[in-house]
Amino acid sequence: MFRDKDWLLSPEAFPLKPETRALVLALGPALRAFQRACNDLYFESLGREELGWVSRLLDQGKPARVVELGRNQLWKNDLPAVLRPDLVLTDDGVIIAELDSVPGGIGLTAWLNETYSDLGQGVIGGRRGMIDGFASAFPAEDILVSRESAGYQPEMEWLTARLNERSPGPPRSVMNPWNLTPNELHGASIYRFFELFDLDQVDLSFEMLRMAERGDLRFTPPLKAFLEEKLWLALFWSPALQEWWSRALAEDHRALLQRCIPQGWVVDPTPLPPHAVLPGLDVHSWQEVKRFGGRQRELVLKISGFSEIGWGSRSVSIGHDLSQEEWGRALDEALAAFADHPYVLQRFHRAGMVVHPMWDDAKSAVVPMKSRVRLCPYFFAPSGTEDTELGGVLATVCPADKKILHGMKDAMMLPCV
Numbered sequence: 001m002f003r004d005k006d007w008l009l010s011p012e013a014f015p016l017k018p019e020t021r022a023l024v025l026a027l028g029p030a031l032r033a034f035q036r037a038c039n040d041l042y043f044e045s046l047g048r049e050e051l052g053w054v055s056r057l058l059d060q061g062k063p064a065r066v067v068e069l070g071r072n073q074l075w076k077n078d079l080p081a082v083l084r085p086d087l088v089l090t091d092d093g094v095i096i097a098e099l100d101s102v103p104g105g106i107g108l109t110a111w112l113n114e115t116y117s118d119l120g121q122g123v124i125g126g127r128r129g130m131i132d133g134f135a136s137a138f139p140a141e142d143i144l145v146s147r148e149s150a151g152y153q154p155e156m157e158w159l160t161a162r163l164n165e166r167s168p169g170p171p172r173s174v175m176n177p178w179n180l181t182p183n184e185l186h187g188a189s190i191y192r193f194f195e196l197f198d199l200d201q202v203d204l205s206f207e208m209l210r211m212a213e214r215g216d217l218r219f220t221p222p223l224k225a226f227l228e229e230k231l232w233l234a235l236f237w238s239p240a241l242q243e244w245w246s247r248a249l250a251e252d253h254r255a256l257l258q259r260c261i262p263q264g265w266v267v268d269p270t271p272l273p274p275h276a277v278l279p280g281l282d283v284h285s286w287q288e289v290k291r292f293g294g295r296q297r298e299l300v301l302k303i304s305g306f307s308e309i310g311w312g313s314r315s316v317s318i319g320h321d322l323s324q325e326e327w328g329r330a331l332d333e334a335l336a337a338f339a340d341h342p343y344v345l346q347r348f349h350r351a352g353m354v355v356h357p358m359w360d361d362a363k364s365a366v367v368p369m370k371s372r373v374r375l376c377p378y379f380f381a382p383s384g385t386e387d388t389e390l391g392g393v394l395a396t397v398c399p400a401d402k403k404i405l406h407g408m409k410d411a412m413m414l415p416c417v
Helices: 018-045 049-059 064-070 106-118 129-137 147-166 196-201 205-214 231-235 239-248 251-260 286-290 324-336
Strands: 082-090 093-100 142-145 189-193 218-220 264-266 299-303 343-347 354-360 365-380 389-399 412-415
Touching: 018 049, 018 082, 018 093, 018 239, 018 251, 018 365, 018 389, 049 231, 064 196, 064 205, 082 129, 093 231, 093 251, 106 129, 106 147, 106 365, 106 389, 106 412, 129 147, 129 365, 129 389, 142 147, 147 189, 147 196, 196 205, 205 218, 231 264, 231 343, 286 324, 299 324, 354 412
Parallel strands: 142 189, 189 218
Antiparallel strands: 082 093, 082 365, 264 343, 299 343, 354 365, 365 389, 389 412
16 A cells, blocks of 8 residues: 555554644634635736736746646636645644645545554544545545656555445546546546646646536646645735735634744845845845854745645755855755746744654664654545535654654654544
8 A cells, every 4th residue: 555655653643732733623724714815816916917926926937838727717716625734843833834735645644544543542533534534525536646646546546445435326446547538537527646747747638638628527626736836825924915815814814824834935036126125034135145144044945836846855945954055055046946936935943852652673662752743634625615624634753853854764654643
């Protein structure tokens, strides 16, 4: 099931404090409202000159065909039905590192929930929370996995088998585009497990997209590359958009997002007027940011999206881990890439230190491991609603010396209780 995947084991699921669990639960509806507001802002910016910079920024570097797909009126109001934020667990809450609307790990988290639940541990979401959540959000969808996402095929096949056991309806399947013809897809509803920057590499993509535009094939999540950008987390802090967010978001949602979204900036090389500064950084130019000292460099630089290096940690630079010369080069690369692949800069928030039991093969014993943790809650939006259901929470429990928290062979992958 987990082909080419390896991680450390623990006899215990990862425990969340009651206040952390409550915070994670509250993020579901707040992030759903934020996604709706982002979608509305993009489309409104297409027709309002004073907001036009928003859509231009989000479409920057994308092929005309991808931009055209994002603006299609057939799915103008559609949002992703599963949303997974990556949360850094800090000493006083959580910080949102990014939002993923085409997330991996759904099958993995469902399997972990089943396994640890059968061991008598009260996992968040329950034994079937991930399966039931996926079924409520995607009542009849088959799953389409591209070559580029083939590493996730085994867990998607396991997930599909569980879904078919759950429902007496027509069986679902995991499909690969290179084994299909357009006729076999006519009238289908598809959960797409591929990224839009990979479209040129996806077999049958031209035919499938034409079918979707005719209404002969339905994709979810919708074909909106602009919604899959980390830029939104920086735009949430843009002074020019504060009035927009205050109108579009309920006060409690906005306050929660202000607590959990790190302050961020679009790395735009356009010179500022002489009297202006970068808000929060309090400098006039990126050249001054390049000269920041160690403490000032507690910042994270990453590509926004729509790139083969826009996922995982491959484009991430942590300022205070670099020399000033290395930091300057990283910023120069980001500034030079602006026209094709915008970058974002965010405040760095250190994950809190925890200790969790780990199975040590060499000692044949359980030992304590000092760790830092990333939490990935999976929120599902039941079909036809704006609600969210929390199916489960995946904890990536990394060695304490790691600053970038992601799945790795020396981390534990655990459900949360």
